[in-house]
Amino acid sequence: MKMFAFHCGxxxxxxxxxDPFDQDCGATIHVPYFFYLIQHPDGNVLFDSGAHPALLDDPRSRLGxxxxxxxxxxxxxxxxxxxxDSLGVDPEDIGHVVQSHLHYDHAGGLEFVQGATVYVQREELTFAYWPxxxxxxxxxxxxxxTVSRWKQLRGEHDIFNDxxxxxxxxxxxxxxxxxxxxRLESEAYILxxxxVYDKEKMQARCLPGLLWSPDAIIESWEKIEEMQRRYNARLIVTHDLHWQDTIKLGPQEWYE
Ligand SMILES: [Zn+2]
Known part of the structure; x- marks a missing residue:
C-alpha cells in the first residue's frame, strides 16, 4: 500500500x-489545499478531491x-x-472517494471522478444541501x-474489511x-x-473560528487522540501551515 499527499493550491x-482568540488573529496566513490517494491492493481510494480548477481563473463562477x-x-x-495524471493514474481508475466533508476546498474534484463511490456521513449531505x-x-x-453513487454512512466504516x-x-x-x-506497512496515519486545523491548537483545546459545534469538535479531538494512542498513528491535517517541512509531497514522495 502507498499513500500520496497531493498539494493543490x-x-x-x-x-x-x-483561532479567533489568537494574539495575532488579524494576520494573513497562507492555507494549503490537499487531497490524498491511497493505493490499496483492492483499489484506489481518494481522501478528498481538492478544489475545482475553475477557481484558478474564475472563482465567481463557482463561489458567486x-x-x-x-x-x-x-x-x-x-x-x-x-x-x-502526474502519477499516471486515470480518474476512471478511482473507485472510492472518502470526503472528509463537502466544503469547496475539499469537494471540488468530485466532478472528475464520477465512476467512484463517494463516502460521506449522512448528516453531511443534508447540511451541505441546506447549510x-x-x-x-x-x-x-x-x-x-454531479455525484450519482453516494455511500451514506452512519458511523465507522472499514472500506475493504481488513x-x-x-x-x-x-x-x-x-x-x-x-x-x-x-494503516500502512510501516506506520499508521490519521487523515x-x-x-484539526493546527495540532498545537488542538492540544491546547483552542476552538477554531469556522465551526459548527464546539462540543462535538472537543469530543472528536478526544477520539482522534485515542486513535493515535491505540494505533501509534501520526496525524495529517489538511491545512497544515508547516506542510513544506512536514508532508511528503506526491508524486515524488509517498508514505508506505
Ligand atoms: Zn478546508
Missing part, C-alpha cells in the same frame, strides 16, 4: 479562522459573491485530474450535485465531518481533514 485568509471573501491561490495543475447562514458560503452545490482504511466520524467543523485511519 490554497488560499490566503485570516489567522482568526484557526463569496469569491470576494477568499483570496484563492491556485496554479495550473493544482487540481485532481492533473495531480493524478445554515454561517456556512452558506463554503458549500458549492455544483461540487456534489482494518487498513477505516473511516470514523469526527463532527464539529461540520455535523458530518469524518476522518480516516490509514483528519479539517477536524
Amino acid at each position: 490554497g488560499e490566503k485568509t485570516l489567522r482568526s479562522v484557526f 459573491d463569496a469569491a470576494d471573501l477568499y483570496e484563492i491561490v491556485m496554479s495550473p495543475g493544482d487540481d485532481v485530474r492533473s495531480r493524478l 445554515p447562514v454561517y456556512q452558506r458560503d463554503v458549500y458549492v452545490r455544483q461540487d456534489f450535485d 482494518g487498513r482504511l477505516v473511516i470514523f466520524p469526527t463532527p464539529g467543523h461540520t455535523p458530518g465531518h469524518q476522518s480516516m485511519l490509514v 483528519a481533514g479539517d477536524a
Whole structure:
C-alpha cells in the first residue's frame, strides 16, 4: 500500500479562522489545499478531491459573491485530474472517494471522478444541501450535485474489511465531518481533514473560528487522540501551515 499527499493550491485568509482568540488573529496566513490517494491492493481510494480548477481563473463562477471573501491561490495543475495524471493514474481508475466533508476546498474534484463511490456521513449531505447562514458560503452545490453513487454512512466504516482504511466520524467543523485511519506497512496515519486545523491548537483545546459545534469538535479531538494512542498513528491535517517541512509531497514522495 502507498499513500500520496497531493498539494493543490490554497488560499490566503485570516489567522482568526484557526483561532479567533489568537494574539495575532488579524494576520494573513497562507492555507494549503490537499487531497490524498491511497493505493490499496483492492483499489484506489481518494481522501478528498481538492478544489475545482475553475477557481484558478474564475472563482465567481463557482463561489458567486463569496469569491470576494477568499483570496484563492491556485496554479495550473493544482487540481485532481492533473495531480493524478502526474502519477499516471486515470480518474476512471478511482473507485472510492472518502470526503472528509463537502466544503469547496475539499469537494471540488468530485466532478472528475464520477465512476467512484463517494463516502460521506449522512448528516453531511443534508447540511451541505441546506447549510445554515454561517456556512452558506463554503458549500458549492455544483461540487456534489454531479455525484450519482453516494455511500451514506452512519458511523465507522472499514472500506475493504481488513482494518487498513477505516473511516470514523469526527463532527464539529461540520455535523458530518469524518476522518480516516490509514494503516500502512510501516506506520499508521490519521487523515483528519479539517477536524484539526493546527495540532498545537488542538492540544491546547483552542476552538477554531469556522465551526459548527464546539462540543462535538472537543469530543472528536478526544477520539482522534485515542486513535493515535491505540494505533501509534501520526496525524495529517489538511491545512497544515508547516506542510513544506512536514508532508511528503506526491508524486515524488509517498508514505508506505
Ligand atoms: Zn478546508
